Amino acid sequence: MTRTAILIACGLVAGPIIGGLVSGMDRILxxxxxxxxxxxxxxxFYDVVKLLFKxxxxxxVWQAFCAYCYIAAASISVVLFFLQSDLLLIFFVxxxxxxxxVVGALSSxxxxxxxxxxxxxxxILSYEPLLxxxxxxxxxxxxxxxxxxxxxxxxxxxxxxxxLFIVLGYALTIKLRKSPFDLSTCHxxxxxxxxxxxxxxxxxxxALTEIGHWFEVVLLLGVCTLFWATSWVGMAVLLxxxxxxxxxxxxxxxxxxxxxxxxxxWGVGLxxxxxxxxWLHQG
Amino acid sequence: xxxxxxxxxxxxxxxFGGAILCAVLGASRVIRSSIVLATGAVLIASALWLxxxxxxxxxxxxxxxxxxxxxxxxxxxxxxxxxLYYGLKHKHLVIVALAVLQLLLTSYLEFFMLKGPLPVExxxxxxxxLMMVLxxxxxxxxxxxxxxxxxxxxxxxxxxxxxxxPRFFFVMLLFxxxxxxxxxxxxxxxxxxxxxxxxxxxxxxxxxxxxxIATRNALRALWMNSVGGAxxxxxxxxxxxxxxxLELQKILATSGAGSGVYLLALAxxxxxxxxxxxxxxxxxxxxxxxxxxxxxxxxxxxxxMVKVGIYLVLRLAPGxxxxxxxxxxxxxxxxxxxAGAALAVGQSNGKKVxxxxxxxxxxxxxxxxxxxxxxxxxxxxxxxxFHAVVKAMLFLSVGAIEQHIASRxxxxxxxxxxxxxxxxxxxxxxxIMMIMPPFGVxxxxxxxxxxxxxxxxxxxxxxxxxxxxxIYWARWAGTLxxxxxxxxxxxxxxxxxxxxxxxPLCVGGGVMSVLAPWxxxxxxxxxxxxxxxxxxxxxxxxxxxxxxxxxVLPLSVVALLGLVVAVIALKRAFHAKIASPYLSxxxxxxPSMFLGPMNQPVKAEAKNYYLDTIFGEARLTDWxxxxxxxxxxxxxxxxx
Numbered sequence: 001m002t003r004t005a006i007l008i009a010c011g012l013v014a015g016p017i018i019g020g021l022v023s024g025m026d027r028i029l030x031x032x033x034x035x036x037x038x039x040x041x042x043x044x045f046y047d048v049v050k051l052l053f054k055x056x057x058x059x060x061v062w063q064a065f066c067a068y069c070y071i072a073a074a075s076i077s078v079v080l081f082f083l084q085s086d087l088l089l090i091f092f093v094x095x096x097x098x099x100x101x102v103v104g105a106l107s108s109x110x111x112x113x114x115x116x117x118x119x120x121x122x123x124i125l126s127y128e129p130l131l132x133x134x135x136x137x138x139x140x141x142x143x144x145x146x147x148x149x150x151x152x153x154x155x156x157x158x159x160x161x162x163x164l165f166i167v168l169g170y171a172l173t174i175k176l177r178k179s180p181f182d183l184s185t186c187h188x189x190x191x192x193x194x195x196x197x198x199x200x201x202x203x204x205x206x207a208l209t210e211i212g213h214w215f216e217v218v219l220l221l222g223v224c225t226l227f228w229a230t231s232w233v234g235m236a237v238l239l240x241x242x243x244x245x246x247x248x249x250x251x252x253x254x255x256x257x258x259x260x261x262x263x264x265x266w267g268v269g270l271x272x273x274x275x276x277x278x279w280l281h282q283g
Numbered sequence: 284x285x286x287x288x289x290x291x292x293x294x295x296x297x298x299f300g301g302a303i304l305c306a307v308l309g310a311s312r313v314i315r316s317s318i319v320l321a322t323g324a325v326l327i328a329s330a331l332w333l334x335x336x337x338x339x340x341x342x343x344x345x346x347x348x349x350x351x352x353x354x355x356x357x358x359x360x361x362x363x364x365x366x367l368y369y370g371l372k373h374k375h376l377v378i379v380a381l382a383v384l385q386l387l388l389t390s391y392l393e394f395f396m397l398k399g400p401l402p403v404e405x406x407x408x409x410x411x412x413l414m415m416v417l418x419x420x421x422x423x424x425x426x427x428x429x430x431x432x433x434x435x436x437x438x439x440x441x442x443x444x445x446x447x448x449p450r451f452f453f454v455m456l457l458f459x460x461x462x463x464x465x466x467x468x469x470x471x472x473x474x475x476x477x478x479x480x481x482x483x484x485x486x487x488x489x490x491x492x493x494x495x496i497a498t499r500n501a502l503r504a505l506w507m508n509s510v511g512g513a514x515x516x517x518x519x520x521x522x523x524x525x526x527x528x529l530e531l532q533k534i535l536a537t538s539g540a541g542s543g544v545y546l547l548a549l550a551x552x553x554x555x556x557x558x559x560x561x562x563x564x565x566x567x568x569x570x571x572x573x574x575x576x577x578x579x580x581x582x583x584x585x586x587x588m589v590k591v592g593i594y595l596v597l598r599l600a601p602g603x604x605x606x607x608x609x610x611x612x613x614x615x616x617x618x619x620x621x622a623g624a625a626l627a628v629g630q631s632n633g634k635k636v637x638x639x640x641x642x643x644x645x646x647x648x649x650x651x652x653x654x655x656x657x658x659x660x661x662x663x664x665x666x667x668x669f670h671a672v673v674k675a676m677l678f679l680s681v682g683a684i685e686q687h688i689a690s691r692x693x694x695x696x697x698x699x700x701x702x703x704x705x706x707x708x709x710x711x712x713x714x715i716m717m718i719m720p721p722f723g724v725x726x727x728x729x730x731x732x733x734x735x736x737x738x739x740x741x742x743x744x745x746x747x748x749x750x751x752x753x754i755y756w757a758r759w760a761g762t763l764x765x766x767x768x769x770x771x772x773x774x775x776x777x778x779x780x781x782x783x784x785x786x787p788l789c790v791g792g793g794v795m796s797v798l799a800p801w802x803x804x805x806x807x808x809x810x811x812x813x814x815x816x817x818x819x820x821x822x823x824x825x826x827x828x829x830x831x832x833x834x835v836l837p838l839s840v841v842a843l844l845g846l847v848v849a850v851i852a853l854k855r856a857f858h859a860k861i862a863s864p865y866l867s868x869x870x871x872x873x874p875s876m877f878l879g880p881m882n883q884p885v886k887a888e889a890k891n892y893y894l895d896t897i898f899g900e901a902r903l904t905d906w907x908x909x910x911x912x913x914x915x916x917x918x919x920x921x922x923x
Contacts, residue, residue: 056859062764064856065849072845086832088729096719099757106761109875110864114889117761121754128750136736145733145831199865277739
């Protein structure tokens with residue numbers, strides 16, 4: 001009982017803290033790649049705190065509702081991950097948040113948030129099947145969907161699921177809103193659609209969507225750790241390497257269209273997943 | 284008389300009686316409505332009464348002193364003659380040919396084949412039948428209730444002077460009786476008779492409005508379902524030839540040692556089921572059925588007609604466990620799930636989205652039946668129940684919306700919350716129940732996915748289909764709420780019976796979801812006879828097995844807490860400052876206008892993505908039909 005309570009608390013605290021720190025480091029790394037110094041590592045926290053104390057301003061009252069549902073679902077999914085629950089269930093809970101974020105954006109009539117919302121739906125369409133297949137890969141190798149059993153597995157899973165790790169990388173790039181998949185909303189001011197999905201979320205509600213995003217980042221990085229769960233060093237190296245690659249890709253590619261995203265991610269992602277799943281079937 | 288026999292008689296005959304009363308006395312609105320209300324009440328009460336009595340088997344030799352078998356056979360011939368009459372009347376050769384073929388085959392079976400003892404256990408009522416009876420009687424009655432105000436409006440709207448409602452309710456009630464008969468009897472000839480009853484009823488209901496398009500679509504439904512009927516009777520003959528009995532349970536118990544004819548018989552019965560459930564390539568009759576008044580669609584899609592196919596295949600599944608037939612049914616179902624979801628994405632017509640979503644969900648149930656493991660069967664049965672409730676609710680909401688805004692196009696429902704806030708919210712909750720945990724539909728989808736994980740073909744198609752499903756539902760929900768600030772919440776005016784239909788379905792769907800673990804232990808576990816075992820355990824409200832866990836109750840509690848917080852946030856947002864949507868220009872007083880060139884106000888508009896260059900009907904239908912056709916050939920050929 002106390003263990004459960006501690007794990008829940010860990011999940012609730014770790015989400016924003018780790019997610020915020022990762023975001024801060026991401027900004028520094030990006031700045032260095034662009035020959036800038038970049039903001040302090042705690043800058044994301046300053047931003048969010050500032051937003052939280054702004055006067056609430058809404059276009060449609062249901063935006064407030066959707067922002068809360070988003071952060072609720074995102075935090076529950078991280079808590080479930082800390083409780084080492086069922087991985088497929090965790091992704092379904094995370095998808096609830098993603099859907100509410102879209103519904104909130106659609107509730108504004110601004111064409112910017114409408115188009116952003118539809119692009120976000122296409123992003124969900126691109127990565128969701130891949131996430132399911134990654135989870136299926138875990139199951140075929142370890143015989144379980146539960147995070148606890150996957151962590152308990154004696155061998156590093158990366159060796160058995162190399163392609164599925166690449167596939168997860170695609171999903172991660174989309175979820176982190178990194179180029180070339182930053183179609184629905186992004187941080188770069190030069191794009192044709194900048195804030196898109198988040199255009200009409202403002203003040204405290206925008207802060208909530210940012211914290212929710214941190215939770216989602218923590219969840220996906222948590223899933224990455226499953227690939228090398230046998231040693232702390234392996235886990236850390238894998239995470240650092242993966243995130244560095246994400247930032248590198250973000251800074252060296254440009255945004256593409258949703259048609260390209262859908263055909264490319266489904267084409268390459270599905271092929272890689274199916275090949276890897278066939279190996280597991282035969283193995 | 285045995286109380287169980289009495290209940291069976293009431294469940295099957297009360298709707299028939301109500302139907303006849305409606306036809307005879309139904310000219311007066313008050314009398315007609317009271318008959319419908321009373322029949323529904325009787326059905327619901329008897330269905331609930333049945334709960335503690337199952338499972339049981341009963342002989343049923345005679346009815347009112349007449350031999351039941353002879354009675355049903357005679358009724359069957361009359362029924363086929365009626366179908367023949369309609370075929371001749373509309374000069375539809377296919378219908379005529381199929382009706383004659385079925386008459387010949389039925390006579391052949393009756394006069395040349397049937398020897399020896401006839402079935403002794405005519406009634407077979409286990410928990411699967413019980414679940415079907417509950418769905419048919421409760422959801423079906425609720426739909427009939429909502430049809431009372433709906434049809435009133437409908438006739439008013441179309442300026443129909445001489446009311447055709449007596450006929451309408453006659454068929455609606457008959458449909459419920461036919462369905463109850465279908466799921467309660469064990470004798471294949473009886474099941475076949477009721478199968479044909481549902482075919483005829485759907486034909487009459489689809490053609491109810493008597494417009495050219497209604498007649499055309501009704502005829503299409505009739506000929507397609509006659510193909511199913513013909514497959515059914517050939518299947519019966521093959522099964523009798525192989526096993527020498529007409530009792531479905533005995534046929535399944537022999538399991539035929541995998542003999543070709545035996546599996547072919549099951550494959551033909553599966554084919555008949557796929558037609559009823561409008562699986563590809565037979566989907567066009569169900570899509571055409573939306574020309575009918577919306578309560579008809581609700582009835583066809585949720586509690587009757589399409590559920591016939593599901594029920595039959597779930598019944599047959601133990602018979603083909605472990606065969607190639609089973610595997611190909613799984614792939615066929617998964618294909619339907621994916622194709623239905625893809626086609627739904629390309630639609631802006633709300634009723635068509637619902638129709639494709641039905642086909643898609645039924646496909647998933649068939650896929651589960653084909654996977655044929657305990658986990659998959661549990662998923663199929665849960666999905667059957669939850670889909671019926673939620674889909675009925677969504678159809679009834681769309682019916683109410685359609686009568687209010689005179690359109691069924693999703694683009695016209697933009698900002699519906701401002702016009703009909705309560706109906707919009709109920710529709711959005713329906714959408715949420717379709718795609719989100721901890722609700723039942725998603726619970727069963729989760730089970731289905733975990734059960735499918737070892738079948739590569741199935742899991743890849745299910746993964747893709749499930750992502751597509753999220754798209755079209757989320758898009759719709761968002762569109763309903765899309766509005767510049769709508770002011771305070773004031774429920775719109777609707778007939779009392781509409782609220783009485785939508786309310787219980789919405790609340791019922793939610794409560795059933797929370798109680799899903801107990802629904803599982805009380806209803807599903809008793810359904811699982813050999814070769815299935817109760818694969819999941821109910822651990823304090825979590826459904827758990829060796830490899831997965833879904834914390835239904837804890838998640839529901841947390842979700843409820845989240846909802847409370849979000850609603851508080853919503854209430855506070857009513858006091859927040861209201862801004863205009865961002866339009867990248869100088870705002871005018873109107874939230875959707877900005878100042879354009881020459882200081883002229885310009886209206887900013889955005890429409891939804893329907894991606895119809897990828898998912899449009901024109902692009903996909905032929906390919907999907909081809910795929911469905913190939914897989915059907917695989918099923919029939921694989922059985923041999």
